[in-house]
Amino acid sequence: MPARERRAALRDRTAIVGVGASVFGRGLPQSQLQLGLRAFKAALDDAGLRREDVDGLAINLGWPLGTDYDRVAETFGLDIRYANQTWTHGRFVTLALQHAALAVHAGLAECVACLTACSFTQEKDLLGGPHDIEGMREEGGTHGENPVYGQTSPSGGAALAFSRYMARYGATGDQLAAVPMALRRHAALNPAAIMREPLTLEAYRASRWVIQPLRIYDYCLVSDGACCVLVTSVERARDLAQRPVLLSGMQGIRSGRGEFIFGPPGLGINQQPESARTPLAADLGVYEMAGIDRAAVDAFYTYDAFSPLVLFALERFGFCGPGEAAAWVQGGRIGPGGELPVNTSGGLLSEAHVSGWNSIVELVRQLRGACGPRQVSDAHVMQWGTPWGDSVLFHN
Amino acid sequence: MAEHNAAPAAYAKPLPRITPDNRPFWEAARRHELHLPHCADCARAFWPPGPVCPWCFEENLSWRALSGRGVISSWVLFHRAWFPSFAGDIPYAVVQVELEEGPRLTSGTLNLPHDRLAVGLPVEVAFDDVTPAITLPKFRARRN
Numbered sequence: 001m002p003a004r005e006r007r008a009a010l011r012d013r014t015a016i017v018g019v020g021a022s023v024f025g026r027g028l029p030q031s032q033l034q035l036g037l038r039a040f041k042a043a044l045d046d047a048g049l050r051r052e053d054v055d056g057l058a059i060n061l062g063w064p065l066g067t068d069y070d071r072v073a074e075t076f077g078l079d080i081r082y083a084n085q086t087w088t089h090g091r092f093v094t095l096a097l098q099h100a101a102l103a104v105h106a107g108l109a110e111c112v113a114c115l116t117a118c119s120f121t122q123e124k125d126l127l128g129g130p131h132d133i134e135g136m137r138e139e140g141g142t143h144g145e146n147p148v149y150g151q152t153s154p155s156g157g158a159a160l161a162f163s164r165y166m167a168r169y170g171a172t173g174d175q176l177a178a179v180p181m182a183l184r185r186h187a188a189l190n191p192a193a194i195m196r197e198p199l200t201l202e203a204y205r206a207s208r209w210v211i212q213p214l215r216i217y218d219y220c221l222v223s224d225g226a227c228c229v230l231v232t233s234v235e236r237a238r239d240l241a242q243r244p245v246l247l248s249g250m251q252g253i254r255s256g257r258g259e260f261i262f263g264p265p266g267l268g269i270n271q272q273p274e275s276a277r278t279p280l281a282a283d284l285g286v287y288e289m290a291g292i293d294r295a296a297v298d299a300f301y302t303y304d305a306f307s308p309l310v311l312f313a314l315e316r317f318g319f320c321g322p323g324e325a326a327a328w329v330q331g332g333r334i335g336p337g338g339e340l341p342v343n344t345s346g347g348l349l350s351e352a353h354v355s356g357w358n359s360i361v362e363l364v365r366q367l368r369g370a371c372g373p374r375q376v377s378d379a380h381v382m383q384w385g386t387p388w389g390d391s392v393l394f395h396n
Numbered sequence: 397m398a399e400h401n402a403a404p405a406a407y408a409k410p411l412p413r414i415t416p417d418n419r420p421f422w423e424a425a426r427r428h429e430l431h432l433p434h435c436a437d438c439a440r441a442f443w444p445p446g447p448v449c450p451w452c453f454e455e456n457l458s459w460r461a462l463s464g465r466g467v468i469s470s471w472v473l474f475h476r477a478w479f480p481s482f483a484g485d486i487p488y489a490v491v492q493v494e495l496e497e498g499p500r501l502t503s504g505t506l507n508l509p510h511d512r513l514a515v516g517l518p519v520e521v522a523f524d525d526v527t528p529a530i531t532l533p534k535f536r537a538r539r540n
Contacts, residue, residue, distance in 0.1 A: 129478035136410065147410035148532060149504040150474055150482045151490045160492060160502075164470035167515035212473040212487070257450055268469055269492065270500060271443065 007249075007289040014101040015237040015244035016394070017111075018047025018230035019361040024194055024352035027121045028224040032066045033075055035226035036117035040076065043228035048241030049111065054230070055081050056109030058100040060116040060355055062087035064126055064133050072115065082109035088118065089142075090303045090348075091261060093356040094253065094390040100231040101247050110232060116357045117226035124222050128153030143261055144270060154262075155219060158306035159211040161263030165308065166213060168267070169323035173213060176326065177204040179307035180217045180349050182335035187346025189336060189374035194221055195350040218307040220348035227357035229364070245367045245394050248381075249290025254283075254389035261388050264312040266322065279318045286317075286383070286391040294318060297393075298379040299366060300340055301359040303386045304347040310334070312387040314342075341376055360384060367396040407527050408481035417445045420459040425531045428523040432499060434460040443499035464521035465538060466495040471513045493519055493535050506534045 001009075020042025022035040030038075044051060057080050062068045065088035073080045084099035086092030093116075100112035125131040135141035135152055143157035151160075165171055180199055187193035199217060207215045237244035260269040266277030287294055294317065302313040311325035319340060320328040334342035345351045345362035352358055363382040365371050385391035414422055424431035432441040435449035436456040448455050470492045477483035489505045491513070505513075506522045519535040526532055 130410070130480075132478075137413075144502065146490075146502040147479070148412050149490050149502060149534075150409070150479060150485070150488055151502055152478045156472065156474075156490070159472040160470045160490075163472050164492075164515060167470075209473070209475040209487075212475060268494075268500075270502075 004288075007285070010101070010105055010250075011289060011291065012246045012248050013234055014104050014231055014247045015234050016229055016247070016360075016364050017232050017237045017240045017242055017244055018043040018049060018228075019364045020044070020046055020228045021192070021354070021358065021361055022117075022226040024192055024223060024225035024354070024358070026194065026221070026223050028119065030119070030224070032061070032117035032119050032226070033072070035119065035224065036061070036072065036115055036228070037076065039117065039226035039228035040113060040115060043113065043230050046242060047230050049230065051076065051078065054078060054111050054113045056083065056100065056103050056112030058084040058096040058103070058112050058114045060086050060088060060092050060096040060114065060357065065123060066117060082112065088116065088355060090305055090356045091253065091386070091388055093303070093360070094250075094384065094386060094392060097229065097231070097360065097392055098250050098252065098390075101250070104231055104233050110236065112231045114229040114231065114357070115226070116355045118354055119224045120222045120353060121224050127222070128155075153211070155211055155214060155306050157260070157262040157269075158308050159214045161260065161267060161269050161312070162308035163213050164263075164267055164269060165311075165323070169326065171323070171326035173215070174201065174205070175330065176218065176307055176311070177201055178329045179304070179310045179334070180204065182329065182332070182338070183304065183343055183347045183349045185335045186341070186344045186374060187350035190345050190351060193346040193351040194223055195346070214306060214308075217349075220305040220353045221350070223352045225352045225354045225358070227354045227361050229357065229360055243368050243396060245364045245396055247392055248292060248395050249286040249288070249391075249393035251284075251286040251289070251389070251391050259388065262306070262309060262312070264315050264322065264387065276322045278321060279316065283316075283389070284318060286385070286393050290393040290395075292381055292393055292395065296381045297340070297383045299344055299363065299376050299382045300342050301363050301382065301384045302343065303356045304343055304349050305353070307349065309387045310342060313385055316387060316389055317383070317385045317391065336374060344371070344374055344376060363394060367394060409479065409526070410481075411527070411530050417447070421445060422530065424459065424461070425523060425533050426529070428531065430462045430464045430521045430533055431459045432462055432495075432497070433457050441495075441497040441499055443501065463496050466493040466519055466535070468492070468513065468515055468517045468519055468535075469494040469500055470515060473510060473513075489513055491519075491535060501533070504532065504534045506536045508536050512537060
C-alpha cells in the first residue's frame with residue numbers, strides 16, 4: 001500500500017479520551033511522581049477509565065529530568081505491554097503522542113497514557129551551566145550549546161536564531177513583544193495559569209536582557225507541573241465519558257543538515273543552507289493526511305519555550321511567509337478573539353512549562369467546548385505544530 | 397575576581413571534550429592553525445567533524461588548513477552567568493562565523509567591541525592559549 005494510503009488509513013482512527021493535569025506552580029514541594037500521579041488519576045477520571053484499562057505508556061519523561069517508564073509503571077501498579085520513552089524535552093512531545101496513536105492503531109495497546117511531569121524549579125541547575133549534562137556534550141548540545149565559549153542554556157540557540165532573523169528580515173524586539181503579550185492575555189482568562197497580570201510593551205522594553213536579543217519576558221516559566229493524555233481507538237472512545245477528540249493528521253519530526261531545532265529551515269544557523277524556505281506540499285503532510293485545509297484551523301498550539309519559536313512555527317506551517325511572522329502576529333492576531341489564537345492557555349510563557357503537554361490538554365478542552373471565558377468560538381479543528389516541523393491535527 | 401589576580405588562577409571555564417572525531421581540530425588549534433575535515437571527493441570542508449562526508453557519503457577525508465576568514469552570521473550577548481567562571485565577562489559575546497570555505501563555527505570574540513557586532517562583519521581567526529594544552533580559536537574584526 002502506498003504511503004499516502006497508509007497515512008489515510010490512520011486518519012480519525014485514534015482519539016484522546018481523557019486529559020488531566022496537576023496543579024501548576026513554582027517551587028512546588030511534590031516529586032515528579034507525585035505530580036504525575038495527580039495528572040494520571042485526573043485523566044482516568046476524566047475519561048471514565050480505570051487504571052487497569054491502561055496497557056501502554058508513552059512518556060515524555062526521564063533522565064536527566066525524571067524517572068523512566070519502568071519506574072512509573074511499577075510505582076503506579078500498571079501492567080504495561082507497550083512503552084515508548086522520550087526523555088524530558090519539548091521536542092519529544094509530538095513523538096510520544098504519535099507513538100501512542102501508532103501503537104493503538106497497530107493493535108499493540110488498547111489505551112496508552114502519555115505522561116510528563118516537570119519539576120524544573122527543583123532542577124534548574126540542569127538548564128544551563130556546569131550541571132547541564134546534555135549541554136556539555138562534545139561539539140555542543142542539542143540546542144547549539146558550546147560551553148567552551150559560554151554558549152549554554154537551551155535559550156542560547158533561540159537567541160542565535162532570532163539575532164540572525166532580525167538581521168535578515170528587519171524584525172524588531174518590539175514586534176517580538178507581541179508574542180509574550182498575546183499569550184499573557186490568554187493566560188489572564190485561565191485560572192490555572194501562573195502568570196496572569198497584564199504585560200505591557202513598556203514593561204517588556206524595560207525588562208532585563210538574558211541573552212540579547214532575548215529579554216526575560218521572552219522566556220518560558222521555570223515551573224512545576226504534570227499532564228497526562230489518554231489515547232485509545234475511536235471504537236473504544238465511543239463508549240467513554242467524554243466527546244472524543246480525534247487525531248486526524250500527523251507528520252514527523254524533521255532532522256538533517258537543513259534543520260536547527262530552534263530556527264526555521266533556510267535561516268542559516270549551524271550548517272543550514274540559507275534560502276527563503278516557503279513550505280512545500282511535502283512539508284505539510286499533516287493537512288493532506290487529515291484531509292483538512294490549513295485555513296480550517298481554529299487555533300494553533302506550539303512549543304513556546306522562547307517567544308521567537310512561535311514566529312518560526314507559524315512560518316514553518318505556512319500561516320505566513322518566511323520572514324513575515326514578526327509583522328503577522330501584530331494587532332492581536334494570535335491573542336484572544338484573534339484570527340488565529342495561539343496557545344490559548346497562556347502556554348509555556350505564561351501558564352506553566354509542562355514541556356508543551358499543557359497545550360495538548362488545552363486544545364482537547366477547547367475542542368470539547370469546556371474552556372469557559374477563553375473558549376474559542378465554534379471550534380472544530382486545532383493544530384499542534386512545532387518549530388522543528390512535526391505536527392498533529394485534531395478535530396472534534 | 398580570581399581570574400584577574402596578579403598570579404593567574406587556574407583556567408576555570410569549560411574545556412573542550414577531545415574525541416576521536418575532533419582531536420585534529422584541537423591539535424591544530426594548539427599550533428595556531430584552523431583545520432577542518434575536508435572531503436577529497438566533493439572538495440569541501442564540513443562541520444561538525446565525523447567519519448563520513450555528509451554530502452557524498454564517501455570516507456576519503458583529510459584535515460586541511462582553512463583561511464581563517466569569514467563573516468559573523470549571528471551573534472548574541474550573554475547577560476547572565478550560568479557558568480560562574482564567566483561571571484567576570486558579563487556581558488560576553490558568542491558568535492557564529494560563516495567561514496569562507498562554507499561551514500559555520502560557534503565561537504567567541506577577541507578584542508572585538510560589542511558595538512561592532514553585526515551580522516556580516518568580516519572577521520578572522522585568532523588564537524587564545526587558555527591552558528598549556530588547549531587553545532581556543534576565536535574571532536576578531538578583519539582589516540580587509
